[in-house]
Amino acid sequence: MLPRVQRVRLGKEYAGRRARVWADEHTVHIVIDGELITSVASCLDADNLHELSMRGAGRAGPPPAARAAGRLGRLEPGTVIEVDRKVDLSGVTRLGSAKVTVGYELASQRVTLRLDGHLTHVVHDGVLAKTLPAPIDAEQRTGLRGARAVTSELPAPAAGAVHVEHKVPADGVETLSTPRPRVLR
Incomplete structure (x- = not known):
């Protein structure tokens, strides 16, 4: 250089x-x-x-x-941006001034954060690891260090079974897909 x-x-x-x-x-x-x-x-x-x-x-x-977003100027609506980041030991990384908690399971790993509309997709080793709410709006995205416009498809999530750990409620009824209605007293 x-x-x-x-x-x-x-x-x-x-x-x-x-x-x-x-x-x-x-x-x-x-x-x-x-x-x-x-x-x-x-x-x-x-x-x-x-x-x-x-x-x-x-x-x-x-x-x-893809080309770096910093030279793209103003982004067209719907432009998807990717940035590569290292996750710290507590499972957190940064997008500009915003903290993004991606999870301790990705601590010390390099991930790609794909900003698509109001979502942030976390990609690790070419596999969709998780999806989170986007912590920054579209106007802030071109200023991100290492940002690039993306035209490729989002990678698929890992195939196979998943496991989730929950504390079983006192009534012994576990709900995985939707939250249980709460009785307000």
Whole structure:
């Protein structure tokens, strides 16, 4: 990269690892070991790209992900945005200033948060892990670090049985799909 023009902070956990950089005038994608680490808006212009090719950069081929949202400007209604985030030890990550609790089962994992309308889909290892309410509105989405527009389909949830743990109420009646009506006294 050209440090005077474009810098991308990856974090200490990637120190010493070989990164593959895909760049054009709109987006910079960073891929490590075949996994997309981040996509950011590009600060590079045609002259910068030419300079990189003169320094030995080769033809990039197709982009590994969609264009970064930071260069898309105002989003059309219905545009779906994705961002990659690391979940902390307590199962929380951030979208801008908003905290998103994705769950302790994904602690210390890298997830993709897919913002679609009023929903946030949490994708882990190519599988839909859960769906939550979106913590930010559509106007805030283009400003998210690493945001990119998405045109692909949402991945399917994991196949197979699920388990849920509940405390059995005093009357011994367990309800899984809908809440029980409450008697107000």
